[in-house]
Amino acid sequence: LKWWDHVAPAPKDPITSVTEAFLADTSPTKINLGVGAYRDDEGKPVVLQCVREAEARIAGCDFLGIGRESVSSAVSSKLVEESVKLVYGKNSDIIKEGRFAGVQALSGTGACRLFAEFQRRFYPGSQIFMTDPTWSNHHNIWRDAFVPERTFQYYHPDSKGLNFPALMDDVKNAPDGSFFLLHPCAHNPTGVDPTEEQWREISYLFKVKNHFPFFDMAYQGFASGDLDRDAQSIRIFVEDGNLIGCAQSFAKNMGLYGHRVGCLKYVHILDYILSVLCNDAKQAAAIKSQLQQIARAMYSSPPVHGILLVSGILSDPNMKALWVEEVKVMANRIQSLRTTLRKSLEQLSSSLNWEHITNQVGMFCFSGLTPEQVDRLQRGFHIYMTLDGRMSMAGVTTGNVSYLANAIHEVTK
Numbered sequence: 001l002k003w004w005d006h007v008a009p010a011p012k013d014p015i016t017s018v019t020e021a022f023l024a025d026t027s028p029t030k031i032n033l034g035v036g037a038y039r040d041d042e043g044k045p046v047v048l049q050c051v052r053e054a055e056a057r058i059a060g061c062d063f064l065g066i067g068r069e070s071v072s073s074a075v076s077s078k079l080v081e082e083s084v085k086l087v088y089g090k091n092s093d094i095i096k097e098g099r100f101a102g103v104q105a106l107s108g109t110g111a112c113r114l115f116a117e118f119q120r121r122f123y124p125g126s127q128i129f130m131t132d133p134t135w136s137n138h139h140n141i142w143r144d145a146f147v148p149e150r151t152f153q154y155y156h157p158d159s160k161g162l163n164f165p166a167l168m169d170d171v172k173n174a175p176d177g178s179f180f181l182l183h184p185c186a187h188n189p190t191g192v193d194p195t196e197e198q199w200r201e202i203s204y205l206f207k208v209k210n211h212f213p214f215f216d217m218a219y220q221g222f223a224s225g226d227l228d229r230d231a232q233s234i235r236i237f238v239e240d241g242n243l244i245g246c247a248q249s250f251a252k253n254m255g256l257y258g259h260r261v262g263c264l265k266y267v268h269i270l271d272y273i274l275s276v277l278c279n280d281a282k283q284a285a286a287i288k289s290q291l292q293q294i295a296r297a298m299y300s301s302p303p304v305h306g307i308l309l310v311s312g313i314l315s316d317p318n319m320k321a322l323w324v325e326e327v328k329v330m331a332n333r334i335q336s337l338r339t340t341l342r343k344s345l346e347q348l349s350s351s352l353n354w355e356h357i358t359n360q361v362g363m364f365c366f367s368g369l370t371p372e373q374v375d376r377l378q379r380g381f382h383i384y385m386t387l388d389g390r391m392s393m394a395g396v397t398t399g400n401v402s403y404l405a406n407a408i409h410e411v412t413k
C-alpha cells in the first residue's frame, strides 16, 4: 500500500526546534531563551497564587459532570464580559451597549485562526498586513486560512526600535480598507511598541484609510506591568471610532501554559477571547453566531476547566486584585533583569550599544545578534534562542545573567 508515501517531513518550527535542542543538552549551565513562557528567578514555571486559589475553589464542584454544557456557556459569557472589560475598560460604552461579538477561543493560535477564517469567509480575496517581523506562527495561521499575507515596515535594525515613518508610509500606501494584524503591546519578537502619541497617529490614519485593525493581545500586563496601560493602544483606536477585532490571551499573564504542574493538569488550553467590535447589538449578534458556527466545525466547544479559573479570578475583586499584583511582579522581574543584563554588558566594556535591551519591553529582547553569533552562543555556551536573535527575557535570572552577559560579550567582540 502506498497511501502516504508522498508525505515528506514538515519543516521544523523555529521555536519548538530551539526547545528540542535545549532539552537534549546536558550542560548544567544551559539557558533557554527560546520559548516565550514566564519563569521565576529560579528558572522555574510559575503557578500564580490567584490561579491556585481559583483551583481550590472549583475543586469538588461537579462542573465537569452532567451540568457541563450549560455551565460552559454560562461561564463562557461571564468570561467574555470580564475579558472585554479588561481590554476596553470597565466603563466602556461598548459593553453597556452590547456592541461587541465575543467568543471564547482555543488559545492564541485558535483565536487568530478563527478570525482568519471569518475574514476569508466574509471578505474573500482580502489580504492581511503583518508587521515585519512578526510572531512566526502568524504566517502559518493566515496561510492555512487561505488569506494572502503582506508585510508592513515596523522594525528598524539600526536603532533596534520602531521605524515609524516607514510604518506610516506603508499604512498610507496600503489599499483603502485593508486588514492589519497589530500587536497592542509587548510586540513579539522585537519588544518594540509605538509610543502613545504614535499610536494616536496610527489610529487616525487607520480611520482615514478605513483599514480594519486586528489586535493580537498575547501579553497584556507584560509591557508596563499595568493591564490598563497595556490596553491603551486599543482604547485609542476605539475612541477614534475604529471598529476592531481582538484576540486576547490569559496564557502568559495568568500563567496558564501547557506544562501544568500540580492540580492544573487540565489546563493545557490557553484561553483566548476573540472579540469583534460592531456598530450595534444586532450586528454583534450576527457576528457572534457566525464565529460560533466556524468554531463548531473546527472543535465544537472549548474546554471548560481553564475558563472556570479565569472567570473565577476576574469576577472576584480580591482574586482580581491579587492577579493584578502578580502580573506586576512578573513584569517587574523581567524589567529588572533587562537593566542588569545591559549594565553587565556595559561593565564588560562592550563596544556595542545595548540601550535597546532596556528600551524594548515585554517578554522579548530583539538583541541584534546575527545567526552566526546565535550559533556560537549555542555551541560554545549552551545558550539557546531563535536564529533571529530573539531572547526570551523570562529565561534570564539573577543566577545566570552574568554568565549570559559574558557569553554575549565573547561572541560580539
Ligand code: PLP
Pocket: 036, 106, 107, 108, 109, 110, 135, 183, 188, 216, 218, 249, 251, 270
Ligand atoms: N500571539 C502572539 C503574538 C504570541 O507571541 C503568542 C505566543 O507565543 C500567541 C499569540 C499565543 O499562542 P498560543 O496561545 O496558541 O500558544
